[in-house]
Amino acid sequence: MLFIDLLQSIADGLLFGATYSLIGIGFTLVFGVMHKINMAYAAASVAGAYAGLTLLKLAGLPPLLVIIMACLAGAVFGLLTYVLCFWLIPLSHPLATLMSTVGMLLLIDEIVVHLTAGMPVNYPTVMGGMVSLGSFLLRGDLMFIFTIAVLAMAALMYLIYRTRLGLATRAVSQQPVAAQLCGMRLGQVNALTFTISGALGGIAGSLIGSAVGLLSPLLIAPLTVKGLIVTVIGGLGSIPGAIIAGLLVGAAENVFQFVRGVTERDIYVMLLLFVFLVFRPGGILGADPGRN
Amino acid sequence: MLQVSDVETAYGKIKALKGVSLSAAKGRITCLLGPNGAGKTTLMYTIAGILRPLRGSIRLDGQEIAGLTSAAIVSRGLALVPENRLVFPQMSVKENLEAGAYRRKDAAGIAEDIARMYARFPRLQERREQLAGTLSGGEQQMLAVARALMSRPRILLMDEPSLGLAPMIVEEVFSIIKSLNRDGVTIFLVEQNAHMALGVAHHFYLMEQGRVTFSGEPGKLAEDEVIQRAYLGTRRASA
Numbered sequence: 001m002l003f004i005d006l007l008q009s010i011a012d013g014l015l016f017g018a019t020y021s022l023i024g025i026g027f028t029l030v031f032g033v034m035h036k037i038n039m040a041y042a043a044a045s046v047a048g049a050y051a052g053l054t055l056l057k058l059a060g061l062p063p064l065l066v067i068i069m070a071c072l073a074g075a076v077f078g079l080l081t082y083v084l085c086f087w088l089i090p091l092s093h094p095l096a097t098l099m100s101t102v103g104m105l106l107l108i109d110e111i112v113v114h115l116t117a118g119m120p121v122n123y124p125t126v127m128g129g130m131v132s133l134g135s136f137l138l139r140g141d142l143m144f145i146f147t148i149a150v151l152a153m154a155a156l157m158y159l160i161y162r163t164r165l166g167l168a169t170r171a172v173s174q175q176p177v178a179a180q181l182c183g184m185r186l187g188q189v190n191a192l193t194f195t196i197s198g199a200l201g202g203i204a205g206s207l208i209g210s211a212v213g214l215l216s217p218l219l220i221a222p223l224t225v226k227g228l229i230v231t232v233i234g235g236l237g238s239i240p241g242a243i244i245a246g247l248l249v250g251a252a253e254n255v256f257q258f259v260r261g262v263t264e265r266d267i268y269v270m271l272l273l274f275v276f277l278v279f280r281p282g283g284i285l286g287a288d289p290g291r292n
Numbered sequence: 293m294l295q296v297s298d299v300e301t302a303y304g305k306i307k308a309l310k311g312v313s314l315s316a317a318k319g320r321i322t323c324l325l326g327p328n329g330a331g332k333t334t335l336m337y338t339i340a341g342i343l344r345p346l347r348g349s350i351r352l353d354g355q356e357i358a359g360l361t362s363a364a365i366v367s368r369g370l371a372l373v374p375e376n377r378l379v380f381p382q383m384s385v386k387e388n389l390e391a392g393a394y395r396r397k398d399a400a401g402i403a404e405d406i407a408r409m410y411a412r413f414p415r416l417q418e419r420r421e422q423l424a425g426t427l428s429g430g431e432q433q434m435l436a437v438a439r440a441l442m443s444r445p446r447i448l449l450m451d452e453p454s455l456g457l458a459p460m461i462v463e464e465v466f467s468i469i470k471s472l473n474r475d476g477v478t479i480f481l482v483e484q485n486a487h488m489a490l491g492v493a494h495h496f497y498l499m500e501q502g503r504v505t506f507s508g509e510p511g512k513l514a515e516d517e518v519i520q521r522a523y524l525g526t527r528r529a530s531a
């Protein structure tokens with residue numbers, strides 16, 4: 001029975017981990033084109049989930065559409081982050097944009113706490129029942145989350161590998177001078193990348209909200225940390241790496257929770273990060289510059 | 293066709309170009325020689341809109357292009373094959389060519405031009421699905437030239453296309469330059485390989501320490517003197 005339970009917790013973790021994959025992709029996309037870390041990303045994603053819920057209620061739409069609303073709101077927050085934290089700030093100073101995004105992270109957190117009086121809000125759950133798969137029982141809501149996350153990733157892959165704008169995004173991240181010589185505009189590609197990563201973040205935020213059943217500003221800090229962990233484990237700049245690492249971290253944290261309990265869970269997640277930093281600092285799929 | 297007058301460009305407080313004036317005539321091959329650090333690449337990047345000049349004017353067919361974005365400059369028919377080729381390493385050969393046509397909207401024309409590039413550079417066709425980063429140096433140079441041509445430039449700037457290539461490949465690169473020029477493309481070429489460059493150029497300039505110090509036609513004057521100055525940067529009484 002214990003073994004089945006362990007498998008069960010791995011399966012649940014893998015399904016939920018798809019949301020971490022989305023957050024990891026968001027960090028990685030921005031790093032790919034700008035070589036900067038956007039520390040405000042997970043906060044903006046949670047804010048997108050809140051704004052999506054608000055929009056849903058204002059427009060009186062069915063609960064399922066909360067994901068689309070959060071996606072739109074996330075896109076707007078992504079673009080806003082770009083303008084405030086990157087476009088307005090000289091990029092030549094290496095610490096300036098890091099500090100501006102940390103500031104934005106704290107600002108978003110304060111605004112959310114202020115607007116919700118620090119109380120969690122209920123979030124619509126989708127497909128609450130269980131789905132049986134052979135001898136397995138899978139949570140319907142986690143299956144749903146996983147499906148939506150995979151669809152979002154497929155849409156992203158299509159955008160990046162099959163469209164003209166995707167070509168520009170890859171060109172800028174691989175060779176920015178040559179990209180400009182081909183007539184691509186760095187500012188435009190950067191803004192687009194932030195908008196897309198923001199949209200993915202909004203989707204991830206709303207999926208997390210619907211899996212947990214509520215949203216709370218307390219989600220912001222752990223999600224920021226886990227997003228960064230996923231990015232490091234996957235390899236900075238690698239989208240497939242972020243996908244794999246997200247699932248891995250989701251599964252690992254559920255196993256840690258199963259074995260050691262919820263209070264110790266994140267201790268082991270952090271240890272996992274250090275194991276990777278020591279033995280595989282470039283991540284699973286990132287370019288490994290080797291150790292010196 | 294291209295007129296550069298009194299252009300100054302700086303990195304921070306250090307001026308790399310100290311008032312450069314030169315021109316490239318339509319239908320011709322103009323060559324810029326000069327020792328390492330003379331400012332040749334800086335000038336190419338300034339003309340192509342990657343760097344902004346502090347002052348001076350750059351005219352393409354009489355229209356001012358100094359200070360425009362590189363996107364606007366490519367659209368006006370000027371393309372640069374950059375030093376060190378700068379292909380997109382994680383993209384296929386075909387995608388590199390598509391990137392070169394980024395400002396164009398005519399899908400049919402783009403497909404036609406890709407076919408034309410494959411005809412001109414058969415080795416690119418053989419490797420069209422291969423990642424550009426895995427091509428040899430010579431193949432990457434061909435790709436960089438083909439990518440620049442995909443924007444259908446009227447004038448093509450090339451920054452040291454022979455850099456790091458075996459002599460046979462260098463010959464090939466120069467025969468491509470000549471054939472492009474025969475097809476009506478104006479060429480403005482930066483070279484360290486003065487001997488080869490002077491073999492194809494109609495007119496040449498010598499640049500030293502951010503200034504044009506000599507200008508002339510190959511053959512007329514003592515080539516040895518020019519080559520020696522281009523390579524060694526020796527400062528003598530002006531020729």
Ligand SMILES: Nc1ncnc2c1ncn2[C@@H]1O[C@H](COP(=O)(O)OP(=O)(O)OP(=O)(O)O)[C@@H](O)[C@H]1O
Nearest residue numbers: 303308326327328329330331332333334335375484
């Ligand atoms: N990014 C930069 N930042 C600061 N200084 C630079 C930069 N790029 C070039 N320089 C300086 O500007 C001057 C001109 O450099 P540039 O690359 O234009 O020379 P070049 O003639 O192309 O040389 P080479 O033949 O070696 O390619 C040099 O003194 C160089 O050190």
Ligand SMILES: [Mg+2]
Nearest residue numbers: 332333334375
């Ligand atoms: Mg140079």
